[in-house]
Amino acid sequence: GAVVSQHPSWVICKSGTSVKIECRSLDFQATTMFWYRQFPKQSLMLMATSNEGSKATYEQGVEKDKFLINHASLTLSTLTVTSAHPEDSSFYICSARARSGVTDTQYFGPGTRLTVL
Amino acid sequence: GESVGLHLPTLSVQEGDNSIINCAYSNSASDYFIWYKQESGKGPQFIIDIRSNMDKRQGQRVTVLLNKTVKHLSLQIAATQPGDSAVYFCAENMSGNNRLAFGKGNQVVVIP
Numbered sequence: 001g002a003v004v005s006q007h008p009s010w011v012i013c014k015s016g017t018s019v020k021i022e023c024r025s026l027d028f029q030a031t032t033m034f035w036y037r038q039f040p041k042q043s044l045m046l047m048a049t050s051n052e053g054s055k056a057t058y059e060q061g062v063e064k065d066k067f068l069i070n071h072a073s074l075t076l077s078t079l080t081v082t083s084a085h086p087e088d089s090s091f092y093i094c095s096a097r098a099r100s101g102v103t104d105t106q107y108f109g110p111g112t113r114l115t116v117l
Numbered sequence: 118g119e120s121v122g123l124h125l126p127t128l129s130v131q132e133g134d135n136s137i138i139n140c141a142y143s144n145s146a147s148d149y150f151i152w153y154k155q156e157s158g159k160g161p162q163f164i165i166d167i168r169s170n171m172d173k174r175q176g177q178r179v180t181v182l183l184n185k186t187v188k189h190l191s192l193q194i195a196a197t198q199p200g201d202s203a204v205y206f207c208a209e210n211m212s213g214n215n216r217l218a219f220g221k222g223n224q225v226v227v228i229p
Contacts, residue, residue, distance in 0.1 A: 006160075032215055041125055043206060043219045044161070093160050097215070105151065106217060108160035 002028050004096050006109035013084055014117055020080045021112045023094030029074035030096035034106060035067070038091045050077045084116045125204060127224040136194040138223045140207035145188060147209035151217070152181060152192045156203045164192070164205075194225075202227045 003026040013019050023033055031052050036044040048069050050056040056069035068080040077096075081088055091113055095106040130136045142150065148169040153161035167174045167181045167190075174181050180193040190207050207220040 004160075034215075034217075043221050046216060049215050091158075095160075105163060105166060107163060108153070111158070111160045113158070 002096070002098060002105075002107040004094065004107050004109040006094055006112050008112060009110060010113040010115075012115045012117065015085050016083055018080055018082045019084055019114060020078055021092055021094075021114075023077045023079070023096070023109050025075045025096040025107075028096075028098045030077075030098065031074065032097045033071055033077040034095045034097075035069060035077075035079050036093045036095070038093060038111075044093060047079075081114065084114070086116045089114055089116045125222050125224040127226060129226045129228060130197050132199060132227050132229050133196055136192075136197045136201070136225055138192045138194075138205050138225065140190040140192075140220045140223075142188050142190060142207065142209045142218075142220070144209060144211060144218070145185075147211050147218075149210040150181070150183060150190050151208045151210070152179075152190075153206045153208060153219075154201075154203045155206060155222075161206060197225075197227050199227045199229055201225060 005024045007022045011019055033050045035047045037047055038044050046059050047062045048056045048058045050069050050071040052071045052074050058064045066082055071077040091111050093111040095108045097106050151166040152164040154164050155161045165176045165179050165181050167183050172183050178195045182191045204222045204224050206222045208217040210217050
C-alpha cells in the first residue's frame, strides 16, 4: 500500500527557533500533499495544500509566513514552523495523494509531535 | 471545519461484539467518503471508502453504509478486537476539490 513517512517523529525546541518537518511518499509520486495540525482530543485541521512545483494554498487563518511549505519534488514536501512559540505546540500530520488520481484517497504520515518550550 | 471540545464521543464495546460508529456529514455535494482509524500518537490509517453512487461497501470485518438522503455515514466493525481500540474519523470530499473535511471523531474502547 501507499506509505508516507515524516521526519522527525517528535521535536522539542526553544521559543523563537524554526523547525522543519519533512513528509515523503515512499512508494508513489504525490502531486498533492496536505499539512494538518491536530490538538489533543480534536479532529484534524487542514493547514495548507501543497502542489509540486507551485505555491501552497493556505486555509483561512493560517499564516503563510509562519508556516512555510515547500513541495520541491513529487515525493517530498516540507513544513517549516518559523519563530515557533508555545502555542504552536501540536501534532503535525502530512498526507499525500497518489498521482494516478484513480481515487481521491489521501494517505497519512505518522505525524510529528512539536513541543515548543 | 475544526471540531471543538475536549471530549470525544466514546463507544465501549465488548471484545467479539459488533461496533457501529456513526457520522453526519455536512456537504450534500460531497461524493466520496472515507473512514480513518487513528491510534494514539499516530497518523490516521485508511480503513475503507465509498463513493456516492453506492450505499454499502464491505471490507475485511468492516462495512460502510451511506445514506445520502439524511447525509449519514456509518462504519460497522464485526467481531471487534482489542486492536480496534482507537479514534475513528469520517471524512468527506467533493469531486474536483482536493480537500478532505474531517468529522469530530469517535473513540472506540474495546473491553477484553
